[in-house]
Amino acid sequence: MGKVIVLLLLILALAGGGIVWFDYLNLIDVKTVLAPVYRFIGREGRTQEKTEADELLSLDAERLAVRLEALELKERELDNREREIQLDYAEIEQMAQELEARQKALDDRENSFNASIREAETKDRIVEQNARYLTGMQPDQAVLILLAMDDQDAIDVIRKTEEIAQAEGSASIVSYWFFKMPPDRAAELQRKMAGRPAALN
Numbered sequence: 001m002g003k004v005i006v007l008l009l010l011i012l013a014l015a016g017g018g019i020v021w022f023d024y025l026n027l028i029d030v031k032t033v034l035a036p037v038y039r040f041i042g043r044e045g046r047t048q049e050k051t052e053a054d055e056l057l058s059l060d061a062e063r064l065a066v067r068l069e070a071l072e073l074k075e076r077e078l079d080n081r082e083r084e085i086q087l088d089y090a091e092i093e094q095m096a097q098e099l100e101a102r103q104k105a106l107d108d109r110e111n112s113f114n115a116s117i118r119e120a121e122t123k124d125r126i127v128e129q130n131a132r133y134l135t136g137m138q139p140d141q142a143v144l145i146l147l148a149m150d151d152q153d154a155i156d157v158i159r160k161t162e163e164i165a166q167a168e169g170s171a172s173i174v175s176y177w178f179f180k181m182p183p184d185r186a187a188e189l190q191r192k193m194a195g196r197p198a199a200l201n
Contacts, residue, residue: 131160143180155193
């Protein structure tokens with residue numbers, strides 16, 4: 001009889017230990033029944049979410065919850081990456097606009113420079129043409145035309161006449177033009193020619 005009692009007590013102890021262990025593993029919920037026991041030994045019962053009576057714990061549900069959490073983390077990561085890409089794109093777009101503005105400024109400067117060159121070339125052709133016309137005229141008539149010009153235009157024609165004479169290896173008629181001019185006007189033109197290099201005209 002004593003052995004039977006000992007075996008029953010051993011069975012009860014093993015069953016109780018198994019119940020506590022399964023409850024700890026969250027396989028069953030017996031905390032309500034074992035709450036007095038936990039309080040007796042000075043411990044609080046394990047907290048656990050309440051489930052419906054007909055609800056079963058499922059490993060598939062746990063796996064699904066883990067996957068959903070991973071997908072949510074991945075979605076947040078993708079959102080952060082998308083914001084970073086948008087910021088990078090805005091920065092690149094701003095740089096492109098700045099480069100486009102610089103290119104436009106360079107194009108404008110180039111166009112202005114080319115226009116200045118064309119204007120200078122046109123002016124040089126006109127001055128050369130006038131110099132040849134005046135060289136082919138009677139000196140008195142050429143001097144009258146030079147006297148009617150302003151000082152800078154007259155200086156440009158005189159210098160171009162000298163350049164043509166030097167290039168062609170002929171004598172320059174400029175000194176004779178000065179001789180035929182009124183002394184004060186000839187002196188003024190010569191003073192300006194001596195004071196300003198030809199490259200600055």
